[in-house]
Amino acid sequence: xxxxxxxxxxxxxxxxxxxxxxxxxxxxxxxxxxxxxxxxxxxxxxxxxxxxxxxxxxxxxxxxxxxxxxxxxxxxxxxxxxxxxxxxxxxxxxxxxxxxxxxxxxxxxxxxxxxxxxxxxxxxxxxxxxxxxxxxxxxxxxxxxxxxxxxxxxxxxxxxxxxxxxxxxxxxxxxxxxxxxxxxxxxxxxxxxxxxxxxxxxxxxxxxxxxxxxxxxxxxxxxxxxxxxxxxxxxxxxxxxxxxxxxxxxxxxxxxxxxxxxxxxxxxxxxxxxxxx
Amino acid sequence: xxxxxxxxxxxxxxxxxxxxxxxxxxxxxxxxxxxxxxxxxxxxxxxxxxxxxxxxxxxxxxxxxxxxxxxxxxxxxxxxxxxxxxxxxxxxxxxxxxxxxxxxxxxxxxxxxxxxxxxxxxxxxxxxxxxxxxxxxxxxxxxxxxxxxxxxxxxxxxxxxxxxxxxxxxxxxxxxxxxxxxxxxxxxxxxxxxxxxxxxxxxxxxxxxxxxxxxxxxx
Numbered sequence: 001x002x003x004x005x006x007x008x009x010x011x012x013x014x015x016x017x018x019x020x021x022x023x024x025x026x027x028x029x030x031x032x033x034x035x036x037x038x039x040x041x042x043x044x045x046x047x048x049x050x051x052x053x054x055x056x057x058x059x060x061x062x063x064x065x066x067x068x069x070x071x072x073x074x075x076x077x078x079x080x081x082x083x084x085x086x087x088x089x090x091x092x093x094x095x096x097x098x099x100x101x102x103x104x105x106x107x108x109x110x111x112x113x114x115x116x117x118x119x120x121x122x123x124x125x126x127x128x129x130x131x132x133x134x135x136x137x138x139x140x141x142x143x144x145x146x147x148x149x150x151x152x153x154x155x156x157x158x159x160x161x162x163x164x165x166x167x168x169x170x171x172x173x174x175x176x177x178x179x180x181x182x183x184x185x186x187x188x189x190x191x192x193x194x195x196x197x198x199x200x201x202x203x204x205x206x207x208x209x210x211x212x213x214x215x216x217x218x219x220x221x222x223x224x225x226x227x228x229x230x231x232x233x234x235x236x237x238x239x240x241x242x243x244x245x246x247x248x249x250x251x252x253x254x255x256x257x258x259x260x261x262x263x264x265x266x267x268x269x270x271x272x273x274x275x276x277x
Numbered sequence: 278x279x280x281x282x283x284x285x286x287x288x289x290x291x292x293x294x295x296x297x298x299x300x301x302x303x304x305x306x307x308x309x310x311x312x313x314x315x316x317x318x319x320x321x322x323x324x325x326x327x328x329x330x331x332x333x334x335x336x337x338x339x340x341x342x343x344x345x346x347x348x349x350x351x352x353x354x355x356x357x358x359x360x361x362x363x364x365x366x367x368x369x370x371x372x373x374x375x376x377x378x379x380x381x382x383x384x385x386x387x388x389x390x391x392x393x394x395x396x397x398x399x400x401x402x403x404x405x406x407x408x409x410x411x412x413x414x415x416x417x418x419x420x421x422x423x424x425x426x427x428x429x430x431x432x433x434x435x436x437x438x439x440x441x442x443x444x445x446x447x448x449x450x451x452x453x454x455x456x457x458x459x460x461x462x463x464x465x466x467x468x469x470x471x472x473x474x475x476x477x478x479x480x481x482x483x484x485x486x487x488x489x490x491x492x493x494x495x496x
Binding site for chain 1: 320321323324325326329330336337340341342344346348357384387388390392395396399405408409413430434438440441449450453458462463464466467470471474475476477479
C-alpha cells in the first residue's frame with residue numbers, strides 16, 4: 001500500500017484535497033481525539049488482563065525458558081512439513097484439474113469442473129473429518145500426517161485450479177491463434193506457449209495461497225498431529241497458562257502469514273503482475 | 278448404512294445442520310458487511326490513528342487462523358471474564374475474519390476508480406460527501422459484487438468452525454462428526470453435508486455472477 005502511494009497518488013489519498021488552515025486545525029483535534037480513543041480501548045484491555053490476574057509472572061515466565069521455544073520450534077517444523085507437502089500436492093493436482101477443465105474434451109472438462117467446484121465449496125474441516133472418521137471405516141489405516149495433509153491439499157487444489165485458469169486466461173488470445181496457425185497441436189500450444197507464461201502470471205497468487213494452507217493446518221489437533229498449535233496445547237496443560245499461550249501462538253501465526261503475504265506482494269511488484277485471488 | 282436408513286435415523290440432524298449453517302452464515306454476513314464498511318471508512322479517513330487502527334485490524338484478522346481465533350474467543354476470553362454463548366463465539370469469530378477480507382474488497386473496489394475522476398468531481402465543486410455518494414461508492418459497490426459473493430461463500434465455510442465447540446443444534450460439519458462417532462455412516466454421511474455446502478455455494482455464485490454481469494462497469 002505504501003509503496004504504491006509513493007509511485008502514484010492512490011484514491012485513498014486523493015479523496016481529500018490539501019487542507020486549509022481551518023481544516024488542518026480540525027484534523028489535529030480529530031487526530032488527538034481518535035488517538036485518545038484508540039489508547040483508551042487498549043487501556044481497557046490491559047486493565048482487564050490486570051484485574052483478572054492474567055499479567056502475573058507465572059503465566060509469562062515460561063516464555064523465558066528455551067525449552068518452551070524448542071518445543072514450539074518442533075511444532076513449527078511439523079506445521080512446515082504439512083504445509084509444504086500439502087502445497088506441493090495441491091500445486092500438481094490444481095494444475096491437472098485446470099488442464100482437464102480447459103482440455104476441450106467435454107466429459108473430462110465437466111468432471112474436472114465439478115471436482116474443482118466441490119473442493120472449493122466444502123470447508124476444509126469437513127474434508128479433515130472425512131479422512132479422520134470416514135476413511136478408517138473402509139479399513140484404510142493412515143498416519144496422522146496424511147489425515148491432515150491430504151484434506152488440506154485437496155481444499156487448496158480446488159482453489160489453485162481456478163488460480164491457474166485465471167493465469168491461462170490472462171495470456172493474450174492472439175498467441176494461441178498464432179501458435180495454432182503455425183501448425184502446433186493444441187497440447188503443444190498449451191505446454192510450449194500458454195503455460196510457461198500463465199505460471200509466471202500466477203506465482204504471486206500461488207505464494208499468497210500458502211497462507212490459506214498454513215491456516216488450514218492449525219486444525220491438526222483433530223487428528224493429534226504435533227504441529228505448532230497442538231504443541232502449544234500441550235504446553236498449556238503443563239503450565240496451566242491458557243490466555244498467554246494462545247495469544248503468543250496467534251501472534252506467531254499472524255507474523256508467519258503476514259510475511260508470506262508480504263513476500264507475495266514483493267514478487268508481484270518485482271515481476272509487475274497483479275495478484276489474482 | 279444405506280441412504281434411507283441414514284436419513285431415517287439422522288435426517289432431522291442434517292436438516293437442522295443445514296438450517297443452522299444457513300442461519301449463522303446470514304447473521305454473520307450482515308455484520309461482516311457493516312463492520313467492513315466501518316473499517317474501510319476508518320482506513321480512508323484523514324485521521325492517522327484511525328487509519329493505523331483500521332490497517333492493523335485488517336492485517337491481524339486476515340492472517341490469524343480461524344481455529345486460533347475461535348479458541349481465543351471461546352476458551353481464553355472467559356479467563357478475562359468475557360463469557361459468550363457457544364453460538365455467539367462462532368459468529369463473532371466469523372464476523373471478525375470476514376470483515377477484514379470485506380474491507381480489503383472495498384479497498385480494492387475504491388482503488389479501481391481513477392484519481393482523475395475524483396479530481397474532476399472536486400473541480401466541478403462537489404463536496405466531499407457528494408464525491409463519496411455520487412462517484413466513489415456507486416462504482417466501488419459495482420466492482421465488489423463478485424468478490425463479495427466469494428466472501429459470502431467463505432463466510433459459510435468459516436461457520437464450519439462451529440464443529441469445534443458444543444453447539445446445539447449442530448451445524449453441517451458437526452453433524453458429520455456426530456453421526457460418524459455413533460455409527461458407521463460411511464461416505465454417504467459425509468457426502469450429504471458436503472453437498473449441502475457445495476450446492477449452496479453453487480447457488481450463491483450463480484446469483485452473484487448474474488448480478489455482476491448486470492452491474493459490471495466495462496472499462
